[in-house]
Amino acid sequence: MSRIQLTVNAKRHTVDVDPSTPLLYVLRNDLDLHGPRFGCGLGQCGACTVIIKGAAVRSCVMPVSAVKSEITTLEGLASGTELHPVQKAWIAEQAPQCGFCQNGQILTAKVLLDKNPNPSDDEIRRGMAGALCRCMTYYKVQAAVKRASGLMREARREVKREAAR
Ligand code: FES
Numbered sequence: 001m002s003r004i005q006l007t008v009n010a011k012r013h014t015v016d017v018d019p020s021t022p023l024l025y026v027l028r029n030d031l032d033l034h035g036p037r038f039g040c041g042l043g044q045c046g047a048c049t050v051i052i053k054g055a056a057v058r059s060c061v062m063p064v065s066a067v068k069s070e071i072t073t074l075e076g077l078a079s080g081t082e083l084h085p086v087q088k089a090w091i092a093e094q095a096p097q098c099g100f101c102q103n104g105q106i107l108t109a110k111v112l113l114d115k116n117p118n119p120s121d122d123e124i125r126r127g128m129a130g131a132l133c134r135c136m137t138y139y140k141v142q143a144a145v146k147r148a149s150g151l152m153r154e155a156r157r158e159v160k161r162e163a164a165r
């Protein structure tokens with residue numbers, strides 16, 4: 001066992017775990033963050049996705065000791081009581097079915113939109129390709145990403161308008 005320090009959603013934590021423990025297990029079992037899900041455990045489905053340094057990372061295959069930067073989980077997307085535009089879009093489009101994969105869908109969409117604020121349909125399909133859904137919500141997810149893109153652009157315009165006042 002080793003004492004390992006992690007910053008998750010802007011909070012510092014110290015955990016006492018085997019360094020090879022997958023980050024996913026530490027998030028769920030030690031830090032009680034249940035946004036990331038255990039799907040395949042093989043880095044294939046995306047259910048366990050977290051964001052590290054602006055990238056979508058599969059936490060089920062990431063040893064906790066390998067994490068050197070801040071982690072953002074689904075729980076860290078909202079700003080206080082204000083949901084992130086991606087979350088708002090997901091609700092507006094009623095994207096989930098069973099919901100199991102949606103952590104990965106939402107965080108993958110955030111990473112995609114942070115890199116490409118106005119993706120084409122094809123760019124959305126390619127950007128979201130690693131987030132698998134056994135309920136086949138792909139059309140709803142596509143619509144939610146489109147809507148989120150519009151909401152995020154509008155939020156950026158509002159920030160600019162505020163700054164110019
Ligand atoms: S649970 Fe991690 S990729 Fe499937």
Ligand code: FES
Pocket residue numbers: 096097098099100101102132133134135136137
């Ligand atoms: S909503 Fe059920 S697995 Fe995607």
